[in-house]
Amino acid sequence: MDIAAVRSRLRPAWYLALSLPIAAAAAVSMFLLVATAATTAAAGLGLLLLPFALSALRRFTDTQRRRAAALLGEPVEPRYRPLPAGAGARLRHVFRDPTTARDVGWLVVAVLTGLPLGAIGLFALAGVPVAVVQTALWWLASPEQPVTLLGIPVRGWGTALAAGAAQLAICLAVLRWVLPPLARGHALLTRAVLTPAPTGDLQERVTQLTATRAGALSAHAAELQRIERDLHDGAQARLVALAIRLGVAERSLADDPETAARLLREARTGAEDAMAELRDVARTIYPPILADRGLAGAVAALAARCPVPTRIDAGELGELPAAVETAAYFVIAEGLTNIAKYSDSEHAEVLLLHLDDRLLVSVTDDGRGGVDETRGTGVVGIRRRVAALDGTTAVSSPPGGPTTIAVELPCGS
Ligand SMILES: Nc1ncnc2c1ncn2[C@@H]1O[C@H](COP(=O)(O)OP(=O)(O)O)[C@@H](O)[C@H]1O
Numbered sequence: 303m304d305i306a307a308v309r310s311r312l313r314p315a316w317y318l319a320l321s322l323p324i325a326a327a328a329a330v331s332m333f334l335l336v337a338t339a340a341t342t343a344a345a346g347l348g349l350l351l352l353p354f355a356l357s358a359l360r361r362f363t364d365t366q367r368r369r370a371a372a373l374l375g376e377p378v379e380p381r382y383r384p385l386p387a388g389a390g391a392r393l394r395h396v397f398r399d400p401t402t403a404r405d406v407g408w409l410v411v412a413v414l415t416g417l418p419l420g421a422i423g424l425f426a427l428a429g430v431p432v433a434v435v436q437t438a439l440w441w442l443a444s445p446e447q448p449v450t451l452l453g454i455p456v457r458g459w460g461t462a463l464a465a466g467a468a469q470l471a472i473c474l475a476v477l478r479w480v481l482p483p484l485a486r487g488h489a490l491l492t493r494a495v496l497t498p499a500p501t502g503d504l505q506e507r508v509t510q511l512t513a514t515r516a517g518a519l520s521a522h523a524a525e526l527q528r529i530e531r532d533l534h535d536g537a538q539a540r541l542v543a544l545a546i547r548l549g550v551a552e553r554s555l556a557d558d559p560e561t562a563a564r565l566l567r568e569a570r571t572g573a574e575d576a577m578a579e580l581r582d583v584a585r586t587i588y589p590p591i592l593a594d595r596g597l598a599g600a601v602a603a604l605a606a607r608c609p610v611p612t613r614i615d616a617g618e619l620g621e622l623p624a625a626v627e628t629a630a631y632f633v634i635a636e637g638l639t640n641i642a643k644y645s646d647s648e649h650a651e652v653l654l655l656h657l658d659d660r661l662l663v664s665v666t667d668d669g670r671g672g673v674d675e676t677r678g679t680g681v682v683g684i685r686r687r688v689a690a691l692d693g694t695t696a697v698s699s700p701p702g703g704p705t706t707i708a709v710e711l712p713c714g715s
Pocket residue numbers: 640641644645646667669670671672673674675676677678679680681682705
């Protein structure tokens with residue numbers, strides 16, 4: 303097992319152990335909130351503090367959303383409405399926003415679940431080194447106050463080794479089999495409490511659409527910049543060199559026809575290179591193979607180029623908007639590239655399904671798993687591209703595999 307695998311095995315334990323201090327912080331926040339609310343009632347002073355307290359609470363719950371998202375491997379969306387300016391407006395807003403109630407409710411959940419689960423996580427994590435150290439060094443303790451392993455006082459090597467091994471085994475078993483489902487359960491609960499129901503009010507939907515639209519615009523701007531860079535550094539640079547060669551050739555045509563001929567030959571190769579560059583750039587904008595052979599054909603070509611044997615399961619795809627086809631194509635291209643680069647797998651599978659007003663795409667491999675989105679730009683790029691079309695992305699990749707990237711793209715109608 304390499305370090306990354308150990309790290310991802312320990313992630314649930316770490317997640318749970320951190321829940322303990324977070325539960326303590328939640329308890330303190332709850333107390334502070336109640337205190338501010340009480341002074342509000344008594345003196346009106348808290349009225350000034352409450353908006354600040356509630357926006358601090360937002361930041362707090364937001365980090366919890368990120369924590370749960372990191373563990374679950376899927377984003378947990380906040381969907382807060384932006385805070386208006388001005389203390390009074392803020393206060394009214396924060397009180398009316400249903401997310402506030404969810405945030406406060408989460409404090410209670412965090413205290414109730416974080417304390418016991420965090421304790422289990424912490425004990426299991428600490429139990430391993432403690433067992434090792436106590437087994438090896440039990441004889442350092444004074445005979446009146448012997449160290450205890452699993453509650454058994456240790457007075458000889460026999461007890462030390464037996465009880466130490468037992469404690470080690472128990473802790474490792476808890477780390478391996480008990481903590482991952484507990485951590486996942488806790489993260490799912492956090493998500494359930496902190497995310498609005500999908501049929502949340504229209505205002506929330508508008509906020510989310512505004513956010514994805516902003517994302518789409520900035521993705522679009524980034525894409526334009528990339529194309530501009532590619533043209534500038536590639537084709538344009540080659541054309542400039544070409545123009546210079548042609549200029550020199552023109553001047554030396556009369557006196558030195560041999561040099562002129564050489565320069566013209568070079569210019570011709572330069573022109574061919576520039577054309578190749580232009581073709582490459584054009585391909586990254588709208589893959590021509592999509593226009594030629596449709597999505598199914600283009601995906602078949604991708605699969606044929608993938609060194610890992612890939613099965614394609616594409617039903618009748620029918621008419622799809624060009625943007626959806628392009629997004630699906632790039633998702634599959636990135637998925638298969640990752641499979642070839644990282645997965646160590648024997649087989650891969652691409653699934654395409656057009657259902658009413660949605661296109662479902664999934665790319666699966668039976669390799670080693672452990673996709674870490676923070677380490678690259680590919681999977682994050684997939685998420686952006688899909689979110690820009692108001693679709694959803696789910697990545698499942700436990701250590702040891704299998705890895706699946708599943709994308710749902712609305713096709714409009
Ligand atoms: N199919 C896979 N199987 C195993 N690991 C993967 C797979 N796909 C991606 N990864 C891991 O996840 C990381 C992030 O992938 P990605 O976002 O595509 O980044 P990159 O730009 O490096 O391709 C990679 O560095 C790799 O370690």
